[in-house]
Amino acid sequence: MSPFEQIKNHVATAASSLQLTDTEKAALLRPDAIHEASLSVTTAKGAETLQAYRVQFNNARGPYKGGIRFHPKADKDEVQALALAMAVKCAVAGIPLGGAKGGVSFDPKSYNETDIETIARAYAEAFAPYLGADRDIPAPDVNTTAEIMAYMLDEYERIQDKSEPGMITGKPLVLGGSKGRDTATAQGGVYVLQAYLKEQGQSLKGLRVAVQGYGNAGATMAKLLHEQRALIVAVSDSKGTVTDTSGLDLEKIDSVKAAGKSVIDAGVGTVDASSEAVLASAVDVLIPAALDNAIRADNVAGVVARYILELANNPVTPEAEQSLHARGVAIIPDVLANAGGVTVSYFEWVQNRMQYYWEEAEVFDKLERIMVSADRDVSDKRKGLGVNATYRMGAYALGVGRIAEAMKKRGRM
Secondary structure: OOHHHHHHHHHHHHHHHOOOOHHHHHHHOOOOEEEEEEEEEEEOOEEEEEEEEEEEEEOOOOOEEOOEEEOOOOOHHHHHHHHHHHHHHHHHHOOOOOEEEEEEOOOHHHOOHHHHHHHHHHHHHHHHHHOEOOOEEOOEOOOOOHHHHHHHHHHHHHHHOOOOHHHOOOOOHHHOOOOOHHHHHHHHHHHHHHHHHHHOOOOOOOOEEEEEOOOHHHHHHHHHHHHOOOEEEEEEEOOEEEEOOOOOOHHHHHHHHHOOOOHHHOOOOEEEOOOOHHHHOOOOEEEEOOOOOOEOOOOHHHOOOOEEEOOOOOOEOHHHHHHHHHOOOEEEOHHHHOOHHHHHHHHHHHHHHHOOOOOHHHHHHHHHHHHHHHHHHHHHHHHHHOOOOOHHHHHHHHHHHHHHHHHHHOOOO
16 A cells, blocks of 8 residues: 555545545545656756655645655655645644645765755755745755755745745754754654653653664654653664663764764664664564654564554554554554654744744743643544544544644635
């Protein structure tokens, strides 16, 4: 099943639980616009053409919002799936934004920094007519950074001949970025996990945790959970997994990662050459923080964690989720678990519009209130769906319900 089909199924299931009509379901599942462009660029490899996309799925609750990824798998199907999920995510968080996503189909690892700037500016030029602080607000995503957002902002403002910092988020601080944005996805995940565990009568202290994908979000999540006295016993990256049942030395791992090496080069714990070995770790909490479809029908039997927090997008396939649910494993879904990133992007957009900027403590205070409130709303919605409802069903019912309400008020369904 394709990523888009997976997300559409989640939305359709939620729509049915809300007793929406077939016509209303169809309206929810139809993107507002799909923009495509062939970027003609000259790089160190010579003249070439790269396929690029910007999908604007739904703006009933506010301007379109969603990241831009540079990745070989960034095709139209994946971008549509992520745009629809972003609409749901913003609605779950209760922030007044819609859903969009963008992508360029190429492998940025084989290009130099000058080439990346060229491609970023070409993307901004191609899609400038569809972007803007009141229309569609991009942000970083897989393989894109604050610096790439700066190139896009500069190109957009050159074309429009005006200053408009709110047209993009995830920018460097000096260009109007928000304090706390770099760690927002992980920090939001921590707030949600704490709120969820509190409802179960538990805390993070002493819980054993494994993190798949020791990149920016995964590494930050591990550090934050360690500070809350959780025990980080396993982490992985694309080269392999390291495990230490007494707790890993994260400082050593961070040091080798900063040097461009793998977690397996840190000289800590037991090394496994498989990056998927982390999924079978004997832990309480498993945090997939890499790419999609990490937990599948062919490896789900090895998962022994009691709780899964989806810091990545779509890391658990529907078939794997059925198996986990049958075993009583709770999954805190991506549209709730990783909404901290888009929430602080929203804060950045607000600060740009006010031209007044908050200290990090204020950003995180506001983020905590939103994430805890979202978790409570999802929990309440799940309970209303019946004893067999999953947290994902509760989250999608909440988000889809809010989008449908806005569409009805606008006369769109």
